[in-house]
Amino acid sequence: MSAAPIVFSRVGKTYPGIGARPTETILRDFDLRIEAGELLALVGPSGIGKTTLLHMAAGLETSDTGAVQTGGDRRLGMVFQQPRLLNWLSVVRNVELAAEAAGVSPRRGLELLTEVGLDGYQAAFPLGLSGGQRQRVALARAFSIDPEIVLLDEPFSAVDALTARRLRLLLQDLWLENPPTGLLVTHNTQEAAFLADRVIVLGGRPARVVEEIKVDLPRPRSPEDPALFEIHRRIMSRLI
Numbered sequence: 001m002s003a004a005p006i007v008f009s010r011v012g013k014t015y016p017g018i019g020a021r022p023t024e025t026i027l028r029d030f031d032l033r034i035e036a037g038e039l040l041a042l043v044g045p046s047g048i049g050k051t052t053l054l055h056m057a058a059g060l061e062t063s064d065t066g067a068v069q070t071g072g073d074r075r076l077g078m079v080f081q082q083p084r085l086l087n088w089l090s091v092v093r094n095v096e097l098a099a100e101a102a103g104v105s106p107r108r109g110l111e112l113l114t115e116v117g118l119d120g121y122q123a124a125f126p127l128g129l130s131g132g133q134r135q136r137v138a139l140a141r142a143f144s145i146d147p148e149i150v151l152l153d154e155p156f157s158a159v160d161a162l163t164a165r166r167l168r169l170l171l172q173d174l175w176l177e178n179p180p181t182g183l184l185v186t187h188n189t190q191e192a193a194f195l196a197d198r199v200i201v202l203g204g205r206p207a208r209v210v211e212e213i214k215v216d217l218p219r220p221r222s223p224e225d226p227a228l229f230e231i232h233r234r235i236m237s238r239l240i
Contacts, residue, residue, distance in 0.1 A: 003036040003181045004071030004148050006057050012065035012206075013052055026052060028206040029066070039175065039182035041192035043235060044202030050185040054151050057183055070149060075102050077142030077180070079155040083134040085126040085141075092122040095141045102145035109144035116140045116170055132163035136170065143174050152184040156191065165223060168194055176219055189239070193231040194223055201238045211238045 013027040026049040034040045042050045055061035056068045058078060070076075077098075085094050095109035113122060116136040126134050135156065142150055155171075156164035168191060175182070175195075186192050192199045196215055203210040213234060217227055 002148060003179060004074050005036045005069075006034040006149065006181055006183060007069040008032040008053065008056070008066070009069070010066035011053075011056065011063045011068060013049065013056075013061075013063055025206050027063070030207065032200065032209070034181055034183060036181050037179045038197045039179070039184060039195060041184040041186055041196035041199045042202060043186060043189060043192050043199060043239065044207065045239070046187070048202050048205070049207040050202065051153055054153055054183055054185050057149070058151050074148040075104075075145050077145055077147035077150045079135075079138050079142050079150070079152045081154040081158050083126070083138040085134060085137055087126045089125070090122065091118065091124050091126065091129070091137050094126070094137060095144050098141045099144045104145050106144075108146065109140060112140035112144050112174075113137075115174070130163075131159050132167065135159060135163075135167055139167070139171060139174060146178070147180045150180045150182045152182065152186075154186055155184075157187065164188075164191075168223070171195065172220055189235040190223075190228070190232045192235060193228045194221055199231070199235055201235060203238075 008030055011027050011030040014023060014025040017023040042053065044050055052061060056063055057070060058076060092110065092113065095113060096106040099106045099109045113119065116139055118133065118136055156167050172195065184192065184195060193215060198215065199213040200209055201211040213231060215231055221228065
């Protein structure tokens with residue numbers, strides 16, 4: 001696997017008005033580069049365009065103007081706010097299907113289920129798992145394809161605070177094994193500071209970069225590190 005950069009070049013996006021809702025331009029001439037092997041976090045108010053940018057990187061949405069480049073046909077893992085598992089298939093089949101579709105040996109998926117603490121749950125079905133366990137399956141599925149790019153859309157916002165903390169530590173461990181290029185969309189500024197190499201704070205309409213904050217702290221990181229709290233405070237000050 002070789003990580004690939006993600007480049008947004010003069011990207012524009014306008015949503016047409018529906019009924020009483022006016023036409024809305026959320027992005028205009030937007031530029032951003034995510035370096036290969038870097039994990040970048042996007043933070044900003046709701047509706048500013050964070051998820052739109054992530055969907056463009058995934059190929060789920062197109063820009064009206066400009067271009068989004070991911071280096072060609074890359075193996076791409078995604079983790080959403082909800083796990084989006086196939087409830088009629090076992091845990092192991094959910095992970096194996098992703099690996100098979102990517103042309104990767106399913107053995108890696110089996111190893112990852114053990115790494116994420118689900119050894120013994122391979123034959124279980126998603127509806128029999130807790131929310132945190134289902135999100136562990138989603139993480140194993142995303143990393144089972146040996147991804148070059150990983151996109152994370154508020155991945156831990158639907159679980160309780162303690163489970164989210166454990167999942168962030170788990171994600172950090174998975175990332176350190178073989179870092180892909182990552183884009184994290186989150187409203188949680190502490191999560192952004194803990195996980196990211198760089199945090200981009202968005203503001204305005206159309207969206208623009210109001211601050212770029214580099215997180216020059218070695219990994220593995222501890223959530224209790226006072227330096228992370230200072231970065232969190234800096235992010236919050238820009239949002240407020």
